[in-house]
Amino acid sequence: MVNLKLTPYLSSYFHSISNLPTKWVNDIKHLEFSELLSSSISVLALIYNWKKKEKDEFVEIASGALSSSFVYGDPLTSIASIAVLANAYHKTKNKNILRKYKWASIRGFAGVGAFALSTKLISIPLLNILIGIIAAYTVKNVVKSLRLFEYLNYLRTLKFYLPYIKKEISRRDFLKLDIFAFKAV
Known part of the structure; x- marks a missing residue:
């Protein structure tokens, strides 16, 4: 049996535990369309089974939404984007696809992050959107040029490990890496 003298203290203690912070409640009450769209993207990624190109584009979108949610301080989009990126990483075991996802997520983080930061820094409405688009582009x-440098570095290591390869194949085959494709006799 509970002592009746402690009842007001217990009820105020349980009330303080069960209450959400008012900042969170106000943020949830004032959802914008972009926040709602970016949080529903994660549900779409879990439901639909997209092709490789669509998944690559989607990872770019999800990582872009994640970086914009970090800049604007949106908790719902952050959670949804992290869940989508974790699901994409968990489902993919191929190293080539993971590398494509890595570069797509870097493009998404960098592009949307540059857009969001430039729109936050410049206070003139039309000018900040134009400069944001230019910065993101x-x-x-x-x-993309950094990914090209990664590819060139791979080709240099390939020449280092296989120095005889340049004498045996043409330049076009070397650049397309057709030497590793299966050729039926």
């Missing part, structure tokens, strides 16, 4: 192209 520039950052995405820089990331």
